[in-house]
Amino acid sequence: xxxPGHDWRRxxxxxxxxEQYRGSDDWTLDGPVKDALGMRSWxxxxxxxxxxIRLLASPKEENRAALQEADPGHRxxxxxxxxxxFMDELRRIDADWLWIYWAGHGVQAPGGRxxxxxxxTRDTDMRGLDAHNLMSLLxxxxxxxxGVQRVTxxxxxxxxxxxxxxxxxxxxxxxxxxxxxxxxxxEIFWMRACGPGAVAKNxxxxxxxxxxxxxxxxxxxxxxxxxxxxxxxxxxxxxxxRLHEEEGLRQFxxxxxxxxxxxxxxxxxxxxxxxGPPLDEPGRRAHGKLxxxxxxxxxxxxxRAARVLVRLAEEFTTAPPVTESPSAGELVDWALAxxxxxxxxxxxxxxxxxxxxVPAPAQGACQVLQPGRxxxxxxxxxxxxxxxxxxxxxxxxxxxxxxxxxxxxxxxPAAPGPLADALEELLRTPHQLPQLxxxxxxFAAAESEPGTGTGTGAGTAEALREWxxxxxxxxxxxxxxxxxxxxxxxxxASADAAGAVDERVQIRLHPAVGxxxxxxxxxxxxxxxxxxxxxxxxxxxxxxxxxRGVDExxxxxxxxxxxxxxxxxxxxxxxxxxxxxxxxxxxxxSLGTDYPVVVRCGEFRAEQRHLWLRRWQAVEGASTxxxxxxxxxxxxxxxxxxxxxxxxxxxxxxxTTPARARPEVFTACLFGGVPVLxxxxxxxxxxxxxxxxxxxxxxxxxxxxxxxxxxxSASDADAAHxxxxxxxxxxxxxxxxxxxxxxSAP
Numbered sequence: 224x225x226x227p228g229h230d231w232r233r234x235x236x237x238x239x240x241x242e243q244y245r246g247s248d249d250w251t252l253d254g255p256v257k258d259a260l261g262m263r264s265w266x267x268x269x270x271x272x273x274x275x276i277r278l279l280a281s282p283k284e285e286n287r288a289a290l291q292e293a294d295p296g297h298r299x300x301x302x303x304x305x306x307x308x309f310m311d312e313l314r315r316i317d318a319d320w321l322w323i324y325w326a327g328h329g330v331q332a333p334g335g336r337x338x339x340x341x342x343x344t345r346d347t348d349m350r351g352l353d354a355h356n357l358m359s360l361l362x363x364x365x366x367x368x369x370g371v372q373r374v375t376x377x378x379x380x381x382x383x384x385x386x387x388x389x390x391x392x393x394x395x396x397x398x399x400x401x402x403x404x405x406x407x408x409x410e411i412f413w414m415r416a417c418g419p420g421a422v423a424k425n426x427x428x429x430x431x432x433x434x435x436x437x438x439x440x441x442x443x444x445x446x447x448x449x450x451x452x453x454x455x456x457x458x459x460x461x462x463x464x465r466l467h468e469e470e471g472l473r474q475f476x477x478x479x480x481x482x483x484x485x486x487x488x489x490x491x492x493x494x495x496x497x498x499g500p501p502l503d504e505p506g507r508r509a510h511g512k513l514x515x516x517x518x519x520x521x522x523x524x525x526x527r528a529a530r531v532l533v534r535l536a537e538e539f540t541t542a543p544p545v546t547e548s549p550s551a552g553e554l555v556d557w558a559l560a561x562x563x564x565x566x567x568x569x570x571x572x573x574x575x576x577x578x579x580x581v582p583a584p585a586q587g588a589c590q591v592l593q594p595g596r597x598x599x600x601x602x603x604x605x606x607x608x609x610x611x612x613x614x615x616x617x618x619x620x621x622x623x624x625x626x627x628x629x630x631x632x633x634x635x636p637a638a639p640g641p642l643a644d645a646l647e648e649l650l651r652t653p654h655q656l657p658q659l660x661x662x663x664x665x666f667a668a669a670e671s672e673p674g675t676g677t678g679t680g681a682g683t684a685e686a687l688r689e690w691x692x693x694x695x696x697x698x699x700x701x702x703x704x705x706x707x708x709x710x711x712x713x714x715x716a717s718a719d720a721a722g723a724v725d726e727r728v729q730i731r732l733h734p735a736v737g738x739x740x741x742x743x744x745x746x747x748x749x750x751x752x753x754x755x756x757x758x759x760x761x762x763x764x765x766x767x768x769x770x771r772g773v774d775e776x777x778x779x780x781x782x783x784x785x786x787x788x789x790x791x792x793x794x795x796x797x798x799x800x801x802x803x804x805x806x807x808x809x810x811x812x813s814l815g816t817d818y819p820v821v822v823r824c825g826e827f828r829a830e831q832r833h834l835w836l837r838r839w840q841a842v843e844g845a846s847t848x849x850x851x852x853x854x855x856x857x858x859x860x861x862x863x864x865x866x867x868x869x870x871x872x873x874x875x876x877x878x879t880t881p882a883r884a885r886p887e888v889f890t891a892c893l894f895g896g897v898p899v900l901x902x903x904x905x906x907x908x909x910x911x912x913x914x915x916x917x918x919x920x921x922x923x924x925x926x927x928x929x930x931x932x933x934x935x936s937a938s939d940a941d942a943a944h945x946x947x948x949x950x951x952x953x954x955x956x957x958x959x960x961x962x963x964x965x966x967s968a969p
Contacts, residue, residue, distance in 0.1 A: 241327030834896025875899025
């Protein structure tokens, strides 16, 4: 594919960016215009004349100026202009290569088709362009038959399946052509941000897929060379695999290549195919049972195999068997190459023959070949997409709700894919509601309760309820689900009346200034998603005055023993004994006696956020025994950091470093992404280690703030109790400070 002599002046492009829609504000995107301008800049930088680039955009108001500056001649991205460009203007181009880029919202339309939504889209009328029909257009006479040799199409848009009610509002996508495809020799390289039913992610005002792709294109086109698209795609694959493994990203781009030598080949990127190693003897027997059952269902009616293939092709990402009427064995092998493929195959057969029950041996064989999988592929993809819409703190709430619903069940860190996998794999009996649906209902009921959920979390909760109802109807347990929903709603109402949601008071202490060591400070109360500013003291004050102010605020806005009190401080102030601050009304006691008190620090977090998130994920399911005991003789930042990097998955550190060396150790731990740090503020090396071990005990790491509160309470009753001096850094990356003063967000 590499052609160093390519004349970039003979390249044309159509670039479409849709950010603003006519629907509610929830439709607005921030990123497509930036990505479109990045694509345009890459092309013009290689020598493509600006006149050869047709830029169509529907920008957010904030991005309009940048768009106007980059291309004053850009046009609207409305349906009429899109049709004019593709149907009329492309017919007249004189080019060797054509690039097409589209960024915006996309949805799964009726029949599994992919609709790239126009800016005219409303909540109750979602209209768009049929992406697959666009590919057909590129092989018709609309492009000069002998002129355009290669077309590269890039689509950075979701292909998500909407909840049932919203899906009814999706119009059939618009076809640009109904003509025959007369040019099958033209090379087409079609890159897509995700597969059917999935979501394309945006981060920091840019599409993840576009950012990765543009980076690979820039490297591959150094010196003006024509990029080898095969190598570019390999680079995209490698980066998304890294993002999946290190950050839990559940976005899997795909590419379809058609070059005239064959109709086309699919090159998907996704989780490892669940086929695994060669089948063992039980697996081979299960494969035979499944294939025999499928063969029996197919034999009942001619043409059924072809219709089943069409159904599955709408959901699967790997290429189907090449035969028009595949055999039972071919369908089974194809299904086993897809996650949730076996149960989806049986469902497709059931849909084609509603009066013929699927044999029980086939259902048992599915569980042998793909154990724990009972969701259809589209159901699983929809669940992961819905969980992916939750903010990190709301996703953590979902995991907490699942643990509360299923006591004693261990769950992985709060990431959409692993959570969905773990909950689906829990024991499911034929006549009982699956535990996954019970967990979904508990979370959705809590989020839907007035006053507990807002914005994206609450909207997604309602979509989750529709999703779980659809699953229950399919498996014949609608009644059981509605009973569970009523119980969950009653529990949520009781919990809301008692105020049982995540509560914390967050206090930012600025560094001390002047000889009087005065400080400015701010205080917020956070209850679920609701944040209230309680105090902003811009004039620096002495600590005694701040203590009195905090005492007053806590009496009004916090609950003893339950509200977590977080102090955000600079690294140099981590040893402030804030948990010993006095509360005086109605009598004197320590702050750390009434409330779990922790310190947090925003320094070094932005540049090392990936390490911080990885270690915080390890907090889930860990115990105090899993904290790393940092050797006391390591006293330099270099030595401590090196030691921590060799233990990249430990959730936190217990340190017995002498006081004189603690600043360097704090620096190394923060830069190493350590979110949990325990130390003894009074002890030097002698005796500190044994005392810390006795105090910490062995229990869930999640309970550590409350554990320290109880120890500090004991120290108020006994001045000699060593718990008085325990200090805890507890730095949850999903619970940052609000607004522009957010110290811990990236």
